[in-house]
Amino acid sequence: MTSITEKRAPRTHNEKRKTRGTIQRREHLTGWLFVGPFGVVFLAFLIAPLAYALYLSLFQKKLIGGTSFVLFDNYVKAFTDPSFLSGAWFVIRFALVAIPVQIAIALAMALILDAVTSLFTRFSRLMIFLPYAIPTVIGAVMWGFLYSRSFGPLTDVFGFFGATAPDFLSKSLIFYGLLNIVTWQWAGYYMIILYAALQGIDPTLYEAARMDGAGRWQIARRIKIPLIAPALILILVFSLIGTLQFFNEPQILRYLAAGTIGSDFTPNMYAYQQAFGLANFNYGSAISFALGGLVFICVYAFLFFTRKRRSFL
Amino acid sequence: MKTRRTLATVAMLAAASGLVACSSDEGGSDASNCTNTITKQDLPVVTMWAWYPNMQLVVDNFNEANNEVQVCWTNVGQGGDQYDKFQTAISAGTGAPDVIMVEMDRIPTFQIQNALVDISGYGRDAVRANYGDGAWKDVSVGDAVYGVPVDGGPLAMIYRKDIFDKYDITPPTTWAEYEQAAQKVKDAGGPLFGDLGANVPALMMALQIQKGAAPFTYDSAQPESIGVRLNDQASKDVLDYWAGLVRKGLIGTQDQFTPEYISGVINGNYATYISAAWAPGYLTGAGVGQGQDTGTFAVAPLPQWDPNNPVQVNWGGSAFSVTSQSKKPELAAKAAYGLYADQESLTDGWTNQIIFPLNLTALNNPEFVDLKVAFFDGQQANKEVYVPAANAYQGVVYSPFGQYYFDAMTKQISEMSAGSVTGSQAADRLQEDVTKHATEQGFTVR
Numbered sequence: 001m002t003s004i005t006e007k008r009a010p011r012t013h014n015e016k017r018k019t020r021g022t023i024q025r026r027e028h029l030t031g032w033l034f035v036g037p038f039g040v041v042f043l044a045f046l047i048a049p050l051a052y053a054l055y056l057s058l059f060q061k062k063l064i065g066g067t068s069f070v071l072f073d074n075y076v077k078a079f080t081d082p083s084f085l086s087g088a089w090f091v092i093r094f095a096l097v098a099i100p101v102q103i104a105i106a107l108a109m110a111l112i113l114d115a116v117t118s119l120f121t122r123f124s125r126l127m128i129f130l131p132y133a134i135p136t137v138i139g140a141v142m143w144g145f146l147y148s149r150s151f152g153p154l155t156d157v158f159g160f161f162g163a164t165a166p167d168f169l170s171k172s173l174i175f176y177g178l179l180n181i182v183t184w185q186w187a188g189y190y191m192i193i194l195y196a197a198l199q200g201i202d203p204t205l206y207e208a209a210r211m212d213g214a215g216r217w218q219i220a221r222r223i224k225i226p227l228i229a230p231a232l233i234l235i236l237v238f239s240l241i242g243t244l245q246f247f248n249e250p251q252i253l254r255y256l257a258a259g260t261i262g263s264d265f266t267p268n269m270y271a272y273q274q275a276f277g278l279a280n281f282n283y284g285s286a287i288s289f290a291l292g293g294l295v296f297i298c299v300y301a302f303l304f305f306t307r308k309r310r311s312f313l
Numbered sequence: 314m315k316t317r318r319t320l321a322t323v324a325m326l327a328a329a330s331g332l333v334a335c336s337s338d339e340g341g342s343d344a345s346n347c348t349n350t351i352t353k354q355d356l357p358v359v360t361m362w363a364w365y366p367n368m369q370l371v372v373d374n375f376n377e378a379n380n381e382v383q384v385c386w387t388n389v390g391q392g393g394d395q396y397d398k399f400q401t402a403i404s405a406g407t408g409a410p411d412v413i414m415v416e417m418d419r420i421p422t423f424q425i426q427n428a429l430v431d432i433s434g435y436g437r438d439a440v441r442a443n444y445g446d447g448a449w450k451d452v453s454v455g456d457a458v459y460g461v462p463v464d465g466g467p468l469a470m471i472y473r474k475d476i477f478d479k480y481d482i483t484p485p486t487t488w489a490e491y492e493q494a495a496q497k498v499k500d501a502g503g504p505l506f507g508d509l510g511a512n513v514p515a516l517m518m519a520l521q522i523q524k525g526a527a528p529f530t531y532d533s534a535q536p537e538s539i540g541v542r543l544n545d546q547a548s549k550d551v552l553d554y555w556a557g558l559v560r561k562g563l564i565g566t567q568d569q570f571t572p573e574y575i576s577g578v579i580n581g582n583y584a585t586y587i588s589a590a591w592a593p594g595y596l597t598g599a600g601v602g603q604g605q606d607t608g609t610f611a612v613a614p615l616p617q618w619d620p621n622n623p624v625q626v627n628w629g630g631s632a633f634s635v636t637s638q639s640k641k642p643e644l645a646a647k648a649a650y651g652l653y654a655d656q657e658s659l660t661d662g663w664t665n666q667i668i669f670p671l672n673l674t675a676l677n678n679p680e681f682v683d684l685k686v687a688f689f690d691g692q693q694a695n696k697e698v699y700v701p702a703a704n705a706y707q708g709v710v711y712s713p714f715g716q717y718y719f720d721a722m723t724k725q726i727s728e729m730s731a732g733s734v735t736g737s738q739a740a741d742r743l744q745e746d747v748t749k750h751a752t753e754q755g756f757t758v759r
Contacts, residue, residue: 062753062754062755063425063426063713063714063754063755063756064536064537064754064755064756065537065755145572148572148573148576149573150573150576150577150580150582151572151576171727171731255571256568256571256572256573257568257571258511258512258568258723259510259511259512259566259568259723259726259727259730260727262720262723262724262727263720273720276397276400276401277393277396277397277400277716277720278400278714278716278717279400279401279403279404279426281404
């Protein structure tokens, strides 16, 4: 606001002194009015629920004995709770595998689509992006059926080679079953972001590189990838946050494999179960905040190690 | 400038009032959005949540016959989905209906949160003789009554006649015979004999109770004290028995109520299905017994541990309870006692196999007893199996943290099926887990 008032300054000295205060005050008010609608929604739907959850997480409600203030006891419990820790360990392991896989696939596809121009480019781009347009819930249900050994295609495919189909909903293979669903869903989305970043590169750079004798592979490695590094880091942060908050897909597949996917499978599911299944809103809130802390630490650590390459945040 | 500011103010006020409008919704307790149509507009209305498939008819029958109160019914989801909503309403202190359908094993869970009303004083004596003692015990905590029994789930063994004939098996009457028959079918290259689903812990609890386990002892007169016995010898024996069947490859470990399991039942992948009296109705609804498998099902009594002292157990079964958020508990209790208690509703329920009625006027009705059940190819299943099982049922004491117990049990059955723990170890871990939870919740564990 101040810069605007400053620019308006050139008037006669007397006038300026007289009206400056009123104008400033009036513009101040108008500014607040413009921010108002956003501010109200922001406070009502983000800050207030967060504050309330934080408040809840400091209490403990027992079936016998009622509610009492316990300060950080719920957090102490969360970080010693095998259910929370195993869930957190699962999403961290999942992130370590799923994110590189997704980004590698997205990057490869983006580079290919960028380098090859043919009739099929637009069509392939749309097809690769399509899974992202399918709601995660529908996607999870669909894969749940595809994984079925009695009416999914796996039995036929494996039967053709005389093998028995793997059960991707079993304890030992659920990791890969989920990995496949998540990659299918998100790789196309990341591809579009990277593709858009590639389109933004000045083509004269390629020309210069070609004149210096660089091949397609070298152009991709030495020019394209370094130039889209900020976009790569952006999608890494997106996928890191998304994976640590893993919820939709396992929650849906739970209807098909409750034995494999327990109620504490991921920290978010555990928080949901505590709050809405067991009416333990206090502990559920504490788990949510503990997870929030974990996400913050992971993202911060990641941004710290990539601080030289990023151009945003 | 002035007009613009006025506009901005108006816009902001509009946005703010929109927010207010959103928050003034009263949710589930609102009587204006019933699924049924209330014709007697001048009578007081109580709201209700229930998920019986023929609930529309049941409510219409009640409203038509009653001149004191009318029921406004909605189906907010089946089982767990409804409990989550009810639980949230309890925590919020508002939003619950007046009358609610709950499975009997959940009653103590809600009762201990003071979410249900003791309805013994609201005309229970008039209907006391209409239900058996076991049914009353299941809806009671101590002497207080927290629900009106509607349907039960006496357990039995559903089996495939075609598979039994092919492998020359007669229905096993003891669990030892069950295992021998399973081995015989396996040795002859036949299908799996049964299934242990990790997602049906209530069934495992019933099977443990059959051998003499008493998982919980609890009295509302001493609400802070609870007995937890999840790893006594009977509980361990039953878990070890089922773990053994899995280890020997005699039964499957597929989660039940899933498309995968149902298609297995239709395909004849399982020779038996240990389940409750409502199972035929459920299976019919899921498409079982209507194609190539028509007329292949039959039912026999649940196998016993000691044939000289048979024990009958129950899985599921529901009741109508009055919630403590109700402002008209007396009228709500009238509805709870009257709904699904008239002959027309009951007859519709049992002829369509939606419920196994606990109301003795239906249970003792010769037409019900002699019914030739279509799903069982005309077998008189009620007379031969289910009615005797229901009559011998003694009732159970359920825990006040049913959700936690069942979740923990699912986890252990899943571990057991994967072979990472034995049945006995699973029982010990379950005991440890549930005891810890009970202590954390402030109980003194006996």
